Amino acid sequence: MAKSVSITARTARHHQSVSWRDYYEMTKPNVVMLLLLTALVGMCLATPTWVSAVTLICGLAGIGMLSASAAVINHVVDHRIDSMMARTFNRPVAKGKVSVTSALWFAAALGVIGFVVLAAFVNMLTAWLTLASLVGYAFIYTMYLKRATPQNIVIGGIAGAAPPLLGWTAVTGEIHAHALLLVLIIFTWTPPHFWALAIHREKDYAKAKVPMLPVTHGVSFTKTSVLLYTVLLGIVCFMPYLTGMSDLIYLIGSSVLNAGFLYYAVKLKYAADEQTAMKTFRFSIIHLMVLFVVLLLDHYIPISL
Template sequence: MASKILDQEIKNTPQVKWRDYYEMTKPNVILLLLLTAVVGMCLSTPGALPWQPVIVGLLGIGLLSSSAAVINHVVDRQIDAKMARTHNRPVPKGKISPRRALIFAFVLAAIGYLSLEVWVNTLTAMLTLASMVGYAVIYTMYLKRATPQNIVIGGLAGAAPPLLGWCAITNEIHPYALLLVLIIYTWTPPHFWALAIHREKDYARAGVPMLPVTHGVEFTKTSVFLYTILLGIVCLLPYLVGMTGLIYLFGATLLNAGFLYYAWKLKFDSNDNTAMQTFRYSIIHLMLLFIVLLFDHYFVFQL
């Protein structure tokens, strides 16, 4: 009789799958961050990269970034439960308890930090930890709920990976690495605000003071358009300071023109799908921009 009751309890207990833990790490976001970190590594030196700081550096940066994502899932679980885009996430759905998620986050952070500290360098370990704290604590726990400028102020944490990759190879903070950070920092507001426009009702229902909720959709569209113009100017800087060549200039110009087209359409000729189209293009824009940086670096170096 006891065994039957136990069997029934096991059947009624939600089964935690590894995919639930994997989902909490926001793998698609982490892959984009790691791409920018790889580009930072490659641009830091004209020659071949040493394998240890590359492999361990990417591992450590990825693990600490994943830990920050898991903490975000825990802290935002009540907000996520009210939003159509996020209500099926493992923590608000009850598949993983907040306690288990935090233990998972701690393990990821510990392994990531120790890997960087022992096999890469202290500078990279400290900067990556600071980036994690910036996103998981300063942005997620405070800024997201405190100000409509949350993504502007907190965007620095998500813009750090190129600098982290650069430091992993050189153990120094270089102005060129900071320029890569500036590109992502400027890219973040129009990228995220386009999504916020599409999900404005969700954010309003969840009580999150995103810009479309506090200042209106039209104001946010204007902000996206103006930030996209600013991004186009910032993206010219690597060429103007001699960091890149004509390949980058041509590629960046085309990509920025595409982003500006979507931002213009969002502001002046939008429909129900334009905000999401702009958001999706912004991801393609950043990914291709950093691939162009990589191609420009190695092609010019070979010449």
């Protein structure tokens, strides 16, 4: 009885100490900002002129809110797993600072407002596609795929790869092959990006009984998979130039970035130390961020051979 009272009191203290920072943390702001960068590039590449202010502001706001909603749902669904892992045990829901009910209401509010903004000020295609991405990440990936197969991040990666397409449809109201090529780049980038982190946190995933690739197939196999996907990523990243979607600035920039990613992937496979996997993970974030900035520069400063 005393133990029960103690747990209740501790939970009450956690809830009383909740702040806006806890809600902000649940939205995974760093991840959402990277997604919005790719959505912005999708918008800009969709038109030879400038994107209208209404489309730009409302499009990014709506996509951002629905992405944040998906992140909050991920915190709720994974709070038991998060509480068992060193990287995530201090997350607001896992720690008990924000209740599951409060987090779900917050996610619902973000999702509804984001959808309404896109539907009212952008277009219905973008609204529905963004909602589909939320369902894909928050429910299909987080609730099912993550716990069902070591290929979870490969299959579920399509949801996280959607923002450039969402940005494109926000401007044009239609799906274009060039937008799908941007999606393919992120889709191919996701496995080596996430598996590098999974290698670094392999023991955590094993403890939480999450069937990530290093847990089910071993670290050596996962390192090989990272290397092969990195090679594939280099080929896919060459396609915007081959299709005439981009010019010389992108060709040079993407080649340098892909060479850097390949260096880390080779080192991870053949000469890794304790920090190589995490360094590879961190470089992959820089790779994607700079790659899309280079796409943007190339679009506004076209230089041909």
